[in-house]
Amino acid sequence: MKHINFRWNIAAFFLAILFSNCNKMDLQPVGEYTDDNYWLSAANSDLMVNMAYSQMYSADKMWNDEALSDNVFEGRSNTSQRIIRNGNADPSLALFRDEWKQGYEALKTCHIYLANVDRVPNMSATFKQQRIAEIRFIRAYVYFRLVNFFGAVPFSTSDINLAESRTIPRTDKAQILSFIHQELDEVMQILPSKNNLSGLDKARASKGAACALQARAYLYESNWQEVATYTDSLINNPEKFGSYSLFPDYAGLFTVANEYNSEVIFDYGYLIDKKPGLNTTTLLPCRWARA
Amino acid sequence: MLGNQAIGDYKYITRYTLFPNTYIVGDSALAGAGFVYGNEELRWETTHNSNIGIDATFLHNKLTISADYFHKRIKDILVPPAIPLAFGTQLEEFNAGEMTNQGWELNIGYRFNTGAFAHSITGNIGDSWNKVTKFDGFEQISTADNIDKLTRVGVPLNAYYGLKTDGYFQSMQEIETAALPVGLSASDLKPGDVKYVDRNNDGVIDSKDRYILGYGFPRYTFGLTYNVSFKGLDFSMFWQGVGKRDMFVRGELVEPFHENYSYVIYQHQLDYWTPTNTGARWPRLTATGSPSRQNNYGRGSDLYQFNGAYARLKNIQLGYTVPNSLTQKIGIQKARLYVNAQNLITLSKESWIDPESSEFNSNMDGAANSGRNYPTLRYYGFGLDIQF
Known part of the structure; x- marks a missing residue:
């Protein structure tokens, strides 16, 4: 009888340990950011804006887009761009998939930011408004790239979940373009003038960038009247958009020393040692190459 | 029933990760942040194993035979699911798959003496094959260089997927009447270039003409000791060996003068098509970047498929x-x-x-x-x- 009691005591002891451990189990990792703790600082939320800028465009995209035309020849390998230029592309070409994927990745970053920015405590209203306008500028830019490449594409102005992503239809290009125009009109009023951007903010979207993108979007639609309206507005309102002027030395326009010069409307940052892109040593202007 | 321990931590919650050098301003590289979606419905994979086997000895222990059969059904396999790219991010492992794996193995040993010679032979042969029985999103094609691999319900995991070749063009007339890869015209090609099977008979060779070409998983593996x-x-x-396997090889070992790899040609590639060697193993030699090169080597086909036995x-x-x-x-x-x-x-x-x-x-x-x-x-x- 004594033995049985003793065994029950042991069993009860282990059961107690088992259940006390269960209750204390920590379900959130302490060493990582999660949905619960990420959005608690304005600095963290700005990191998401940086990611959106990074996903919006890249040095690779600039060179590779040129390689679709006869401006640039990529001499090292049989790239997707060369296959397109030679007319040999079919729907399995990796670039088609990648452009689509990268566009929607950037859109997701924008939408996640827009959905969560209000959770960030102690963020001044004007600062928040400016960042939201930047994100909306980036979103308009990305949609513009997508409709130019694909025409009608799945369209949403907020984050979509997995189930929605399986059923979301394509929206007409014209409808998405009218959204882009409306967004750019709005953010143009909110974004700062170029003259008010200094230091690390120089690479951020400004009023002028939104106005110039608006003009380009109308240009691609052959809406000459609107192109003239927006470009005139940008040129003739330095007090609103900031002062732009032609840089005197054309060749110098592209050198590192003249970053953010007076002719630049939107300067997408690039540093080869910090963020290496395409190896440009294999690129040639087409007239030197035999394609 | 077994689980799988090779799974990372905290996959059930959304995590944010910081990346250095995300956006550049002047000489400064700013950090950025990304997120990995968690899956709250994450469950353990389960494996249902059944085995049946016999061990027998005959002729006073001279002959030993053992035979095994196994059937393994793996449910809720954690794999990244195929999801629409419009979702905007990849999902990590998901309980998205189910597959079966079955096979058998036979071991035979025999000992005997002939005069002063004492012999012992042991041999084993086994086979196993798998099949995807469920996959979220039905199928997924993964491409590495120009080799496509297919994960599709009803087919072994990572089956090779690509165009079927139909020999080499032997005359200009043949090129003019054949279906050609999209973007290529008859004047781009020459006799000795690869001809493909137009599976859907739409007059053009494209990604819709792909077949399941083979399976990379070894079958009939054997060993023999004497x-x-x-x-x-x-x-x-x-x-030791493998009785049956499809081996896909790409690069300079298949394509002579392969770009970015020293533009070499190997001895085994010398049996190439010429007007006097029309029964050649390999297509004619072509210039890098030429339309013929794109036709012959530009897309995954059974030209890259070899017998791996x-x-x-x-x-x-x-x-x-x-x-x-x-x-x-x-x-x-x-x-x-x-x-x-x-x-x-x-x-x-x-x-x-x-x-x-x-x-x-x-x-x-x-x-x-x-x-x-x-x-x-x-x-x-x-x-x-x-x-x-």
Whole structure:
């Protein structure tokens, strides 16, 4: 009888340990950011804006887009761009998939930011408004790239979940373009003038960038009247958009020393040692190459 | 029933990760942040194993036979699911798959004597095959270089997927009447270029004409050990091989003058098509970047498919043990001299590649195989065993 009691005591002891451990189990990792703790600082939320800028465009995209035309020849390998230029592309070409994927990745970053920015405590209203306008500028830019490449594409102005992503239809290009125009009109009023951007903010979207993108979007639609309206507005309102002027030395326009010069409307940052892109040593202007 | 322990932590919650050098301003590189979606419905994978086997001995232990059959059903496999790219991010492992894996193995051993010779033979042969029985999103094509692999319900995991070749064009007339890859016209090609099968008969060769071409998983793996001893002499050899396997190889070993890899041509590629060698193994030689090159090597096809069956003499050894009566006089228990060799003979259809090279790791994934692995060494040795 004594033995049985003793065994029950042991069993009860282990059961107690088992259940006390269960209750204390920590379900959130302490060493990582999660949905619960990420959005608690304005600095963290700005990191998401940086990611959106990074996903919006890249040095690779600039060179590779040129390689679709006869401006640039990529001499090292049989790239997707060369296959397109030679007319040999079919729907399995990796670039088609990648452009689509990268566009929607950037859109997701924008939408996640827009959905969560209000959770960030102690963020001044004007600062928040400016960042939201930047994100909306980036979103308009990305949609513009997508409709130019694909025409009608799945369209949403907020984050979509997995189930929605399986059923979301394509929206007409014209409808998405009218959204882009409306967004750019709005953010143009909110974004700062170029003259008010200094230091690390120089690479951020400004009023002028939104106005110039608006003009380009109308240009691609052959809406000459609107192109003239927006470009005139940008040129003739330095007090609103900031002062732009032609840089005197054309060749110098592209050198590192003249970053953010007076002719630049939107300067997408690039540093080869910090963020290496395409190896440009294999690129040639087409007239030197035999394609 | 078993689980799988090779799964990372905290996959059930959304995590944010910081990345340095995300956006550049002037000389400064700003950090950025990304997120990995968690899956709250994450469950353990489960494996249902059933095995049946027999072990038997006959003829006074001279003949031993053992046979096994296994059937394994893996449910809720954690794999990244195929999701629409419009979702905007990849999902990590998800309980998205289900597959079965079954196979058998047979081991036979036989010992016998002929005169003063004592022989022993053991052989084993086994086969296993798998099939995807459920996959969220039905199918997924993963492409590494120009080799496509398909995961589709009803088909073994990572089946090779691509165009089927139909020999080489032998005349301009043949090119003019054939379906050609999208974007190419008859004037782009020459006799000796690859002709493809137009599976859907729409007059153009494109990604809709792909077939399931083969399976990279080895079938009928076997081994054979033979030992014989005669007085002081002993001899043994061990063979190992694969009875059936499709091997896809890309790169310079298949495509002569392959870009970015020294533009070389190997000896085994010399049997190429010419007007006087119309029955050649390989298509005609073409210039880098030419339309013919794009046609012949630009997309995954069975041109990259090779027979991966092989048998290899992994080890062979001949030894001689000096009789005890001699060695004990100088205080040695046993003295044995031997010579051996490893990987001495390889029987395979393709002499130019190690048949054991494969892109597949133990999880059946990996990029395309370019045969650039360090080759299996052929080893010769000799030795002396002395026991005091």
